[in-house]
Amino acid sequence: MDLHTVQTYRFARSRAELALVPGERIVAGGTWLFSEPQPDVTGLVDISEMGWPAIEDLDDDGLRVAATCTIAELAAMPPRPGLRAHPLFAQCADALLASFKVATMATVGGNVCRSYAAAAMVSLAVGLDATAHLWRADGTDRDVLVADLITGNGSNALRPGEVLRAIDFPGGPLRSRTAFRKLALAELGRSGTVVTGRVDEDGSVTLGITAATATPTVLRYPTLPHRDRLHDDVVAAPGYYSDPLGAADWRRATTATLAEEIRTELSGAIR
Numbered sequence: 303m304d305l306h307t308v309q310t311y312r313f314a315r316s317r318a319e320l321a322l323v324p325g326e327r328i329v330a331g332g333t334w335l336f337s338e339p340q341p342d343v344t345g346l347v348d349i350s351e352m353g354w355p356a357i358e359d360l361d362d363d364g365l366r367v368a369a370t371c372t373i374a375e376l377a378a379m380p381p382r383p384g385l386r387a388h389p390l391f392a393q394c395a396d397a398l399l400a401s402f403k404v405a406t407m408a409t410v411g412g413n414v415c416r417s418y419a420a421a422a423m424v425s426l427a428v429g430l431d432a433t434a435h436l437w438r439a440d441g442t443d444r445d446v447l448v449a450d451l452i453t454g455n456g457s458n459a460l461r462p463g464e465v466l467r468a469i470d471f472p473g474g475p476l477r478s479r480t481a482f483r484k485l486a487l488a489e490l491g492r493s494g495t496v497v498t499g500r501v502d503e504d505g506s507v508t509l510g511i512t513a514a515t516a517t518p519t520v521l522r523y524p525t526l527p528h529r530d531r532l533h534d535d536v537v538a539a540p541g542y543y544s545d546p547l548g549a550a551d552w553r554r555a556t557t558a559t560l561a562e563e564i565r566t567e568l569s570g571a572i573r
Contacts, residue, residue, distance in 0.1 A: 369411025439463025
């Protein structure tokens with residue numbers, strides 16, 4: 303879609319050039335930005351030439367995924383020694399209802415910053431306790447769990463002038479056994495619920511619920527929970543919502559079913 307209100311378009315190639323003037327908006331892949339009118343936007347600042355490596359190693363055996371990394375690049379990441387959680391990257395990427403053209407342009411950072419309940423990269427980040435590494439307008443940095451960054455279906459806690467630099471995945475969760483389930487009302491419909499699960503090296507269990515709730519839900523247990531405990535916790539989670547793609551009671555019920563499937567799968571990984 304043509305954005306008729308946009309009068310300026312510039313590339314940012316340094317941190318200083320990320321400072322925005324009134325009416326400017328950051329753009330990376332632009333797959334959502336160009337999909338509908340943006341009447342308040344008069345200028346675009348393209349960060350595709352910042353030169354950030356798509357995927358970098360961190361000191362704790364973790365990974366840093368640049369905000370400008372495309373979803374297709376992330377899904378194609380080859381397996382690495384010790385990266386047991388590797389399947390979850392492609393599984394979450396596939397949960398994004400998108401053509402291959404969109405997947406090769408849409409960015410990890412853009413998906414997180416748009417903050418829709420069904421954001422596939424939010425599902426991935428929540429499942430692996432990833433943090434958003436933010437560049438602040440005053441030149442300092444801020445880190446916040448992606449699960450805490452999302453404040454609603456399409457809203458987040460980004461502050462004025464902040465730019466998402468990367469999503470950082472810690473080493474511990476990356477070494478975990480993971481499981482994944484998703485469900486949509488239609489075969490090619492947007493995800494109505496996405497559930498991720500993992501067993502860490504110490505035996506603790508983490509379950510992430512996205513798409514079904516307006517904000518991410520994270521359930522943590524020191525060991526694999528009993529099925530009744532898990533069911534009660536999933537059903538009691540706040541934020542199940544209704545829209546044309548699913549009623550709240552349907553999302554709640556199907557999420558409980560998928561969570562039990564994940565609990566069963568993870569029990570095999572613990573043995």
